[in-house]
Amino acid sequence: MDLLDPVLQSYPWGSRTHLADITGEKSPTAKPWAELWFGAHPLASATVLGQALDAVIAADPVAALGARAASESEKLPFLLKLLAADEPLSLQAHPTLAEAQEGFARENALEIPPTAHFRNYRDDNHKPELIVALTQFDALAGFRPVERTKQMFEDFAVPELDHYLGLLDSVDDESSLRALFTTWLTLPQDVLDGLVGAVAQACEDYSGEDEEFRLVADTTCELARKYPGDPGVLGSMLLNRLRLAPGEAIFLGAGQLHAYLGGMGVEIMANSDNVLRGGLTSKHVDVVELLRVLCFVPLDSPVLHARKDSSGWEHFDTPAREFSLAKTRIEAGGSVEITRDSATIVLVTDGDAVVEQGGRELAIACGHAAWIPAEQAEHVLIRPADVAEGLDGAERGTEVFVASVPQ
Numbered sequence: 001m002d003l004l005d006p007v008l009q010s011y012p013w014g015s016r017t018h019l020a021d022i023t024g025e026k027s028p029t030a031k032p033w034a035e036l037w038f039g040a041h042p043l044a045s046a047t048v049l050g051q052a053l054d055a056v057i058a059a060d061p062v063a064a065l066g067a068r069a070a071s072e073s074e075k076l077p078f079l080l081k082l083l084a085a086d087e088p089l090s091l092q093a094h095p096t097l098a099e100a101q102e103g104f105a106r107e108n109a110l111e112i113p114p115t116a117h118f119r120n121y122r123d124d125n126h127k128p129e130l131i132v133a134l135t136q137f138d139a140l141a142g143f144r145p146v147e148r149t150k151q152m153f154e155d156f157a158v159p160e161l162d163h164y165l166g167l168l169d170s171v172d173d174e175s176s177l178r179a180l181f182t183t184w185l186t187l188p189q190d191v192l193d194g195l196v197g198a199v200a201q202a203c204e205d206y207s208g209e210d211e212e213f214r215l216v217a218d219t220t221c222e223l224a225r226k227y228p229g230d231p232g233v234l235g236s237m238l239l240n241r242l243r244l245a246p247g248e249a250i251f252l253g254a255g256q257l258h259a260y261l262g263g264m265g266v267e268i269m270a271n272s273d274n275v276l277r278g279g280l281t282s283k284h285v286d287v288v289e290l291l292r293v294l295c296f297v298p299l300d301s302p303v304l305h306a307r308k309d310s311s312g313w314e315h316f317d318t319p320a321r322e323f324s325l326a327k328t329r330i331e332a333g334g335s336v337e338i339t340r341d342s343a344t345i346v347l348v349t350d351g352d353a354v355v356e357q358g359g360r361e362l363a364i365a366c367g368h369a370a371w372i373p374a375e376q377a378e379h380v381l382i383r384p385a386d387v388a389e390g391l392d393g394a395e396r397g398t399e400v401f402v403a404s405v406p407q
Helices: 018-023 053-059 061-065 067-072 097-109 146-156 159-169 173-185 189-205 211-226 231-236 287-293
Strands: 002-005 007-009 035-038 078-085 091-093 129-133 137-143 239-244 249-252 258-270 276-279 324-330 336-338 344-350 353-357 360-364 369-372 380-384 398-404
Touching: 002 360, 018 078, 018 258, 053 061, 061 067, 078 344, 078 398, 091 231, 091 287, 097 287, 129 137, 129 324, 137 211, 137 249, 146 159, 146 173, 146 189, 146 211, 159 173, 159 189, 173 231, 173 287, 189 211, 189 231, 211 231, 211 239, 231 276, 239 249, 239 258, 258 324, 276 287, 324 380, 344 353, 344 380, 353 369, 360 369, 380 398
Parallel strands: none
Antiparallel strands: 002 369, 007 035, 035 078, 078 258, 091 258, 091 276, 129 249, 129 258, 137 239, 137 258, 324 398, 336 380, 344 369, 344 398, 353 360, 353 380
């Protein structure tokens, strides 16, 4: 086991304070820090003792991943991140595994470079994802049930929308949402300019008492100011508007439209960087491809609450085969033991920790992580750091996340 040095991704929507503060770096940063990648993605692999993690795994997949995981793929199946947003991310969705494989092969056949800005598929994998809030975390996630959306637009009272809202009266919610969303994303620009402006003004004037509708109104105004005339402003209003408290989570499967708006969280996903965008971004937007992969079935309850076991671990249960994620808080003087049969990453998100295994000890500062290969993942002890070790975990305990392959 060794410290895992992440890859820093700087995107315009990133925060100049969140990731610097949690990792103990100088804050604010000169450029926005958006994500720290603790994984082995081929385009941005973290390192262990100066060596790329994907190369470490390739040298001995069974020792690194475990026999079970290595038999399915000789690659780390998940990607763990710290994500911090000060501005909204693009309106986006991710493909199914079959769609990703087909799209990746298609773009390879067209000889589009893997890093080209107009490429949709950067790998051949799907991207189910889970994010757990570390701070208040705001997001748009999954289509809202149609009846609730009708009520919202009735409260907002935007006459310019009346022509379109009849599309919500199709035979079922899925057909209704597909018809309206597709129409809005393909409107001529001159029509969009007027429609987005009218909607933004109505949202600015909204004085209703419904908490979600107020959040939608505020968000729509913010997005319209940043992206005037963007169809994603209209499309965003069809999504569930969420405000997570620390510890709450969102799980999103293939085709679920979403946009993270602000806050910091621990994110884990299948090892992929495939994104189909529909607006609210200066990056490549491919409306046709996005509409091909979108799931228009409403998502009634996008928030995922952890299952707490008798030992205090909080497990974020999802249907994903590629990853499992759990967290716990260890008070001063305490410790926990974990045993896994696959590659494991221990990420510290509060205080500092020490990991012990096989007679070795490894100190992990807040915002940092340890790589534990499968051959060393049994009987791993985690405890807060002692004052004598120069870390501050002893005074306030420590919070850790443990990522691995489902057992």
